[in-house]
Amino acid sequence: MNPVLAELHDKARAVLDPVHYDFFAGGVGDEVVLAENEAAFGRLALLPRVLRGKEISTDFPLMISPTAFHRLAHPDGELATARALSGTTLVSSMASTVPIADVVAAATGPVWFQLYVQPDMDVTEVLVRRAERAGCAALVVTVDSPVFGRHRRDIAHGFHDLPAGLTAENMRDLAGEALRNIEMSTAISWRHVDRIREMTALPLWVKGVLHPKDAVIALGHGVAGIVVSNHGGRQLDLVPAALDALPAVVDAVAGRVPVVLDGGVRGGGDIALALALGASAAGIGRPVLWGLAADGEQGVRRVLDVLRDEFLHVLALCGGELTRDMVVVRGVAGC
Numbered sequence: 431m432n433p434v435l436a437e438l439h440d441k442a443r444a445v446l447d448p449v450h451y452d453f454f455a456g457g458v459g460d461e462v463v464l465a466e467n468e469a470a471f472g473r474l475a476l477l478p479r480v481l482r483g484k485e486i487s488t489d490f491p492l493m494i495s496p497t498a499f500h501r502l503a504h505p506d507g508e509l510a511t512a513r514a515l516s517g518t519t520l521v522s523s524m525a526s527t528v529p530i531a532d533v534v535a536a537a538t539g540p541v542w543f544q545l546y547v548q549p550d551m552d553v554t555e556v557l558v559r560r561a562e563r564a565g566c567a568a569l570v571v572t573v574d575s576p577v578f579g580r581h582r583r584d585i586a587h588g589f590h591d592l593p594a595g596l597t598a599e600n601m602r603d604l605a606g607e608a609l610r611n612i613e614m615s616t617a618i619s620w621r622h623v624d625r626i627r628e629m630t631a632l633p634l635w636v637k638g639v640l641h642p643k644d645a646v647i648a649l650g651h652g653v654a655g656i657v658v659s660n661h662g663g664r665q666l667d668l669v670p671a672a673l674d675a676l677p678a679v680v681d682a683v684a685g686r687v688p689v690v691l692d693g694g695v696r697g698g699g700d701i702a703l704a705l706a707l708g709a710s711a712a713g714i715g716r717p718v719l720w721g722l723a724a725d726g727e728q729g730v731r732r733v734l735d736v737l738r739d740e741f742l743h744v745l746a747l748c749g750g751e752l753t754r755d756m757v758v759v760r761g762v763a764g765c
């Protein structure tokens with residue numbers, strides 16, 4: 431892990447209420463997938479190309495993945511995160527503790543809206559309209575959550591509600607109710623995705639695809655992009671590391687839409703490995719929460735700056751391009 435990220439993580443752990451720290455840090459079940467997401471990067475190595483004589487692109491292929499409840503991490507919450515962007519895209523969680531319109535107004539980069547499809551499609555439509563009106567540039571429908579994952583740390587602490595004064599602000603005043611809970615439902619299907627696509631001109635991504643067949647189905651439903659993700663090890667503790675699931679999805683998609691990878695990205699080298707395996711960008715969840723808890727806007731800015739600097743350095747050392755033939759398994763001769 432990048433040492434600045436490790437330092438921010440340590441500081442976040444020290445300043446956060448341990449219950450809230452565990453909500454952010456924890457995963458589902460035995461937390462096998464949580465650990466695997468990071469470990470998967472350590473099993474791979476890069477074979478750099480030399481003497482390519484190339485200008486190195488300064489594009490920074492990183493997004494901030496949606497995470498709930500930023501005001502649990504810092505009083506400024508999502509406003510601080512949004513102010514720190516300087517060009518990086520923020521996928522703002524539907525479960526933000528600041529309304530989406532205020533997140534976009536504070537943002538110094540593009541904001542996309544993450545949506546859990548609500549079984550009451552009237553409620554879903556109001557959320558989509560709020561995202562449109564706020565000026566979000568895309569919608570990201572999270573598809574890996576037909577039910578809530580069971581997080582043992584939260585269960586042990588009895589943590590199920592936000593503390594007084596904090597609310598999932600986007601859930602106010604929906605379909606005649608002052609405040610609604612976010613619902614998850616096993617009844618959600620591709621038909622719902624179609625209905626959302628019909629109700630908005632915003633590009634529609636799906637997040638949480640692991641099976642290549644689902645990636646192909648998603649293409650048939652007109653998605654603009656796919657996020658390969660296991661929700662940071664918070665949904666099913668039996669799935670592969672997100673990085674290990676990436677190549678098959680990339681092959682199935684065959685360049686028709688961009689594929690983003692999130693889960694376990696903790697350094698510029700991890701972003702490079704994801705790109706070499708065919709991702710067009712990587713996403714980070716927890717590192718942003720650690721930066722935010724440690725030092726608000728400045729902490730998030732440090733996370734982004736350090737990852738940008740490290741990624742561009744790795745890219746230069748690799749000859750300015752990253753392709754799958756450059757990825758080998760560490761410790762295996764002849765790969």
Ligand SMILES: Cc1cc2nc3c(=O)[nH]c(=O)nc-3n(C[C@H](O)[C@H](O)[C@H](O)COP(=O)(O)O)c2cc1C
Pocket residue numbers: 453454455467495496497498523524525544572637659660661662663664692693694695713714715716717
């Ligand atoms: C505290 C926390 C809250 C999250 N909330 C959401 C959410 O509201 N919507 C969503 O689609 N994913 C959510 N995720 C998953 C992230 O978008 C992302 O997939 C994951 O954090 C990536 O892994 P990483 O934390 O190892 O970088 C959450 C993750 C964490 C850690």
Ligand SMILES: CC(C)CC(=O)C(=O)O
Pocket residue numbers: 498525612661664
């Ligand atoms: C509000 C929750 C559903 C947020 C979430 O997706 C998570 O904690 O992983």
